[in-house]
Amino acid sequence: MSEKNQLSFKKVIGASVKDMRNSLGQVQYKLDNMLAEKTDAKELSELSDAQYEMVRMQNVINQLHGLYLLESDTLTVQMLETYVLELVEDSLAGLETLLKHKQIEVELDAEDISWYVDPHLIANVLQIILLNAIRYTENKISLVLSQNDDGLLISVIDNGKGYPQSVLDSFQSLVAGESIANVSSQNTSWLYCEKVALLHKNNELKGYTRLSNDPDTGGGRIDLLIP
Amino acid sequence: MDRALFQNKAAQNSSVYSGLQALVADEFENSRVSIRQMLQGLGIQHVDQTSSGKGIIDSCRSRHYDIILCDFRLTGNKNGQQVLEELRQLSLLKPTNIFIIVSAETSRDVVMGIMESQPDEYLSKPFTQAVLARRLERQFHQSQALSKMKGLLSKKQYVELIPECVNHINQEGRYSPWCKRTLVDAYLETGKFSMLENLCQTELAVRDLDWALLGLAKMEAKKNNPQAAIAMLEKLLRLFPQTISAYDLLAECLEKSGRLDEAQSILSDAIKISPRIHKRQKHMANVSMANGDPQAALKASQQTVRLGINSIHENPDDYIQLIDIVSESADSVESSVDRKRLLSEASQALTVISKRFANDDTVKFRKSLAESRFLASQGQQREAEKALESAKQIASELVDGLPQDLVVEYGKTLYGAGEHEQAEIMLASLVDDQTISDDLKQQAADFLDEPVSSSAKAKAKELNKEGLSCYSKKDYVVAIKEFKTALEYSPRHPGLNLNLVQTCLKLMETNGKESHMLAECTEALQRLRHVTPSHKQYKRLIALKEYLTKHYKVAF
Known part of the structure; x- marks a missing residue:
């Protein structure tokens, strides 16, 4: 592909993502209104499914475009002291109706500390991690925000069945930078999270993500460390 | 679960919000309507809407808005970034007003442009009412807590601002990060360098921070230590390669140290990250011209003019610079189609100057000079002389005489039109004139040393x-x-x-x-x-x- 073509492709992607985001905004708004009006349990459940799929799509677009920007070295990264709890609460507020209709309880154990992060990128990552937990949880998600020697640790733990070893292995190869046999949306979302974590550096330390099964709940657990 | 988190904020805040006035601006009607309804759902009764930048400015002239939610893309000629700059310039925004840029944009040039214009908040689409409610609530808290400091900052009362910031930090206030960043600028403005250094070094002892490194670099630059500033900025950019204002300062310091090639290359990096900034493109045009790289200068000058249109940055200098650069570089353009297009761009710029600044005689004078230089560069000597005559005519009618800062421009034009002797007398008199600025003297001396094109x-x-x-x-x-x-x-x-x-x-x-x-x-x-x-x-x-x-x- 010539340079000229690549440039115009970049513009096409940018414009298309913008259009999709505008449209999704409208769909989201209509769905929120309908969910607020309806009382019939079956209708509510169906609308809530539709909303879940819509949020998933939004996430896929974010990560797809984010990875494209990363690869073309045009991702915006702007660090700012941010109260990360506010970002977490924003993410939860965005998923509010979904959590309500899926009857998922969220337990928040967080220190309200300011940390040096790119708030837009970390918001995207939180959205991905939370949505993933919503997908796999039984009925409860715990979110822990704590400071340790290496930095700020954000852990999201669900009480589902946990990840099979093959998924954990695949995640391991992914963060190790090895090529993956089965590229899935789940893989790409984790890849995006890992890359965003890596962009956060401090005193020679780099951020990272880690996937495991939580010994207490038996469900999946993802940790994001920001130095 | 933290119930308060998920409660609809509308109920608890409706009393706070009900008296507020809000404005929603978006090119799409459905978007305007949904955001408006969200705001109304939060209890804000008065919500106006508009689709264009002109609409926002007109609305702000006739009514005072507490909250403005403005999309980057608008109908008409202005975008959200340009509107924000203009509202500030016209003093139509109070420090306590909340201006939020809303956007579905993801391309870095747009996002960086928005961030550099420093809106109170940048909210990316799509968002839900719950998210909007939370952001507004936070903005209100912040605006209340910082209202006095923001007021002092906007009036540049740094001496009074400093103790306010220090006090907030000492009380471990929630907005301490904002206060620390603000303190850096306040210390810089008031020359309290040791305080600045102490603040930044204390923060840097805990972690790497872009603003603290930038603060130290600004201090070195202000103390006239460009070498120390350069070293600091290079370190900063290794750690935080997207600290855009660091590039601008680094280019300035390199320029001061006579390292023009490096300055140009740094500006070129900055433009890759954030090209939609008038000042940056202008800087690039100047540096590349001084470097004898008219092609790079041309590109930057075209962008400068383009970014100026419909914004507060538009000024005759940009057009005149473009004309001069075209005069110099047109010859080196190989394709005759491209050359023709370039020449017509210069002619167009001349027309625009006449139209846009019709009431300013000094600009008219400069336009005729630029026209003369342009024609001379194209070998149209007779026409060049004619344009020069008309400039002389305008100059003779100027009430306060010819402004001193235009003498160099005048002299250069005379030289171009073949009046070498007169040009030399005029410029030589400047060089020995004790009453004019060093910069102008230098310009005159430089031209006398080398009255040739930048590529030569x-x-x-x-x-x-x-x-x-x-x-x-x-x-x-x-x-x-x-x-x-x-x-x-x-x-x-x-x-x-x-x-x-x-x-x-x-x-x-x-x-x-x-x-x-x-x-x-x-x-x-x-x-x-x-x-x-x-x-x-x-x-x-x-x-x-x-x-x-x-x-x-x-x-x-």
Whole structure:
């Protein structure tokens, strides 16, 4: 592909993502209104499914475009002291109706500390991690925000069945930078999270993500460390 | 679960929000309607809407809004970033007003442009009512907590601002990060360098921070230590490669240290990250022109003009610079179609100046000068003289006479139109004038030294460098050849002419007196009649003249 073509492709992607985001905004708004009006349990459940799929799509677009920007070295990264709890609460507020209709309880154990992060990128990552937990949880998600020697640790733990070893292995190869046999949306979302974590550096330390099964709940657990 | 988190904020805040006035601006009606309904759902009763930048400015003139939610894309000619800048310039925004840019944009140039214009919040689409409610609530808390400080900041009352910030930090207030960043600027403005250094170093002892490193670099630059500033900025950019204002400052410091090539390359990096900033493109146009890179200058100058249109940044300088750069670079454009397009762009710029600044006689004068230079560069000598005549006519009618800062521009135009003698008299008088600024003096002196195109200057500079390298290897014959070729590009350059003289003298030290070498020397010195005692090469010139007189009996 010539340079000229690549440039115009970049513009096409940018414009298309913008259009999709505008449209999704409208769909989201209509769905929120309908969910607020309806009382019939079956209708509510169906609308809530539709909303879940819509949020998933939004996430896929974010990560797809984010990875494209990363690869073309045009991702915006702007660090700012941010109260990360506010970002977490924003993410939860965005998923509010979904959590309500899926009857998922969220337990928040967080220190309200300011940390040096790119708030837009970390918001995207939180959205991905939370949505993933919503997908796999039984009925409860715990979110822990704590400071340790290496930095700020954000852990999201669900009480589902946990990840099979093959998924954990695949995640391991992914963060190790090895090529993956089965590229899935789940893989790409984790890849995006890992890359965003890596962009956060401090005193020679780099951020990272880690996937495991939580010994207490038996469900999946993802940790994001920001130095 | 933290129930409060998920409660609809509308109920608890409706009393706070009900008296507020909000404005929603978006090019799409469905978007405007949904955001408006969200705001109304939060209890804000008065929500106006508009689709264009002009609509926002008109609305803000007639009504005071507490909250403005503005999409980056608007109908008409202005975008959200330009509207925000204009509202600030027109003082239509109070420090406590909340201006939120809403956007579905993801391309870095747009996002960076928005961030550099510093709205109170940048909210990316899509968002839900719950998220909007939370953001607004946070903005209100912040705006209340910082209202006094923001007021002082907007009035540049740094002395009063400093204790307020310090106090907030000492009380471990929630907005301490904001206060620390603000303190850096306040310390800088008030010259409290040790306080600044102390604050930044304390923060840096805990972690790497872009603003603390930038603060230290700004301090070094202000203390006139460009080398220290450069080192600090290079470190900063290794750690945080997207700290955009660091690039601008680094380019400035490099420029000050005479490292123009590096300054241009740094600005080029900055433009890759955030191109939609008028000041940056203008800086790039200036630096690349000084570097003798008219192609890069042209591109940046075109962007400068484009970014100026419909914004507060539009000014005649940008158009005139574009015309001058086209005058210089059109010849080097290979394709005749491209050349034609370029020339018509310059003609168009001339028309725009006449229209946009029709009431300003100084601009009219400058436009005629620019036109004359442009025509002269295209070999249309008669028309160039005509344009110059019309400029002279306007100048004679200027009530306060010709402004001093336009004399250089005038002199250059005279020279271009073939009136060399008059131009020289005019510019030489500037060089010796004690009442004018050093910068203007330097401009006049530089032009007298090298009244040639920037590409010719660049070529001469390159050849001079090669000549000097031969000289240092004692290869005087080749050095003389290089200097003479360089002088074909820039015949009046003092350093170059003196280099030639000095090399000829060196050669005669070994080969003995040669009449054609002496002729080279006297011709070179004759080309330097414009060098006066205030010139930095004057001493060297006199020393070489004395040497020639003493050893070879040359009379001057």
